[in-house]
Amino acid sequence: MLVSVDDFGTGYSSMSYLRRFPIDKLKIDRSFITDLATRADDASIVQAIVSLAHGLRLKVVAEGVETLQQLKFLQSVGCDQYQGYHFSPPLPATEFAALVCNWQKAEDRSSDDVASRTHSKLAAYR
Numbered sequence: 001m002l003v004s005v006d007d008f009g010t011g012y013s014s015m016s017y018l019r020r021f022p023i024d025k026l027k028i029d030r031s032f033i034t035d036l037a038t039r040a041d042d043a044s045i046v047q048a049i050v051s052l053a054h055g056l057r058l059k060v061v062a063e064g065v066e067t068l069q070q071l072k073f074l075q076s077v078g079c080d081q082y083q084g085y086h087f088s089p090p091l092p093a094t095e096f097a098a099l100v101c102n103w104q105k106a107e108d109r110s111s112d113d114v115a116s117r118t119h120s121k122l123a124a125y126r
Helices: 040-055 068-076 093-109 114-118 121-125
Strands: 004-008 025-028 059-063 081-083
Touching: 025 040, 040 059, 040 068
Parallel strands: 004 025, 025 059, 059 081
Antiparallel strands: none
16 A cells, blocks of 8 residues: 655645655645746745655655646656646546556556656565
């Protein structure tokens, strides 16, 4: 089982969770992603979260990625996974299944190790 902290950096998410629970992923709240290009503070916070997570051997997911500029920044700081309208709007189940099937076929043709990009190193130690 993988455990993620959703909306990390806002609301009730706390850095103490990183010690108290067997967490695999941090999901950066979309409020930090939206203004990456125009707010230096948001860019610094995102970069710090990615660095902190990787130091703890956690994967990082960016929520609310809507532009190529956001994606490029996130890639440059080492974010592991992304979700948002840049990739796809919400889809009905049948369209989502087709999207996943097509993605898997493309990945099968790729030499990349999909598991290393989608599961945390912590999961491998269990």
